[in-house]
Amino acid sequence: MAQGLLLAAVGLFLTGYLILDGSAFGVGAVRLRTGGGETERRLSLNAVGPYFLGHEVWVVAAVGLLIGAFPELEAAVFTGYFPVFVVLVGAFVLRDGGMWLRSRRESAGSRRFWDRAIAVASVVLALSWGLVLGNLAEGVPSGGHPAAAFSPYALLCALAFGCLVVVHGAAFLAMRVRGEQSVRAAALARRLVLPAAGLLVLVLAFGFLAADVAAPVVAAVLVALAVVALAVAARFLGRGVHGPAFAATACAVGLPVLAVGAGQSPVLVGLAAAPESLAVLGVFLACALPVMLLGQVWLWRAFAGPVVPAAPLYF
């Protein structure tokens, strides 16, 4: 019981992370294609701006709770996918460095350099999280060769997830900026909906062949729902309603993450820490979670509405 609840909490943090910071990866990946001027470039970064710290920190909560509640799983995943995580963390560092440093100097060359660094790092981040999910979908690693983390199925998952995140980021940008830039972002998102849905269908089809899933039906239903969410997002994008479109792409990103967790949950709960430790964590989590979520709601409400050039900009 306690194992199940804490696994759900880790799942909540990881899904939340990939939806929220995923929108920032997506913006990083598409922003240079939504407008070439310095104004547009700054607006796209500051569209993420107020949310940046509060969203990326979801991964700290996910990994922190993983260390505390599922130490064996944490050790297995990190050592099992060692090269993937080195690339992932490297990309994370580069992306954050780019965000913080890019606009600190006036030099056009330095800004161009960081713009490209943010774009590359964001794409690599999206792909490597996809790789992690694909590997987890195939089962918890048991000390194989590091190269095993790059199986064809995991690579397919990486591609599908990367594509989903790009659609999601473009939808986020369409919602957060105005005018021409918003239109271009929405068009970009719409163009990529079909490839993303196609890749998800392939993930679903090959999933039954390649992956050793403990709860295959639940997982399959969740991935299928993600395809539906993409279709809904495409409709909203077509009508120019960006808020609901973003909600739909958020579902499309989140559902496959839940599918991996749900599919493997019977195995994962077995890797939990001792009951005494789980009890302590459970009590603290029950107190902290409402505060954490309230803080996030405050963040979203305080900065709702599109970002405009007159707003304070930092990034």
Added chain:
Amino acid sequence: MNAVDLARLQFALTAGFHFLFVALTLGLAPLLCFLQTRWVITGKREHRAATRFWGRLYVANYGIGIVTGLVMEFQFGLNWGGVTAYAGNVFGAPMALEAIVAFFLESTFLGMWLFGWDRIPKWAHLALIYLVTLTAYASALFIMVANGFLQHPVGGEVRDGVFRLTDFGALMTNREALDGLGHLVAAALLTGALFMAGISAWHLARRTPQREFFLSSLRIGAVVAPVAALVTVAGGFVQTDYLKIDQPAKIGQALEDQASLAAAHGQPLPPAWISGPTQIMVILGFLLVLLSVYALIVTLISRGKRARFLLRPLTWVIPLPFLLTLCGWVLREVGRQPWTVYGLLRTDQAASAVHEGSVVASFAVFGLLLAALGVADYLVIRRFSRRWDDIPELVREQTAAPAVPLEAGRVL
């Protein structure tokens, strides 16, 4: 050098590098609370300017600090799987609590504070900086509880070769954790205070037109620094006393103390070279007490007028508290060797079974990235500390928020 040594060196460099940012974060946060409270109460333009000036330095420091912290969090899993396998039940709890109770909220609130100028109501914006400070200190508490457990494993027992939690209260009140925290917080406040005093002194020594503004900051730093320096030194002595009992091998090697070495007879010893950093730490500790008192006297007598040559040294002092805390960490962590969990789990048992090649590759990737970002961020901080003419409140005579030109770029 084998894979374990390499993993140790990597962790030491990441943790040491991370701590430079942590020290300044913990040191500046309470000072920022003071500055912003003063502004909200008085409503004076120059007080708002002070919050802005020191706040953007805080943010520039925090942004890269969070990245180094994240690399560390991942390294626990990547390189030190043995710790979680053996002591994950106990060590993992404070780590998890740090992430969810403290770090998560700190980041959420700091992002809101940074972008919330003139958008979030004044009092709520003030509350945000208090929440950031509170959660930053909660973070330090949980991390020191985790580290205190490695130094002095309490709160549990070994069953079937695995450490299990039996007494959470004992884990949280471990004196290795709490005394270490006090020592560290004082050193961090010293770092923040001397940072503020040193930068203010730089401007005053260059005859800045903003004399009153920087004199005010200099005073704050110069008043906090001597107190923090004294508490830092006292905190060190408090720990030495019981470490002679808890970790005689560490004290024996660090202070070349024959009685402690005799008490540690038969126990594995940490390397003898830790006496070097220990001596540097002790000398710097006393030196910084003197320098802090000097800063206070100069501030009181000079009023920043004809004392340029007296003010100059205050700027050169800025790096010393950073060096002091790094030496302290070397003593604490290398002095614990060859144990990761003192007396229970050796460091070679704590390492993950990963290929040497993987460790080398990750060392190269993280080392290069972090070093490059560190240099770039140092340049940003240096630039922010040297300029005041891009703080709108200091340039213009109006109190209302000025319209911000997009290309200005450094407006927050």
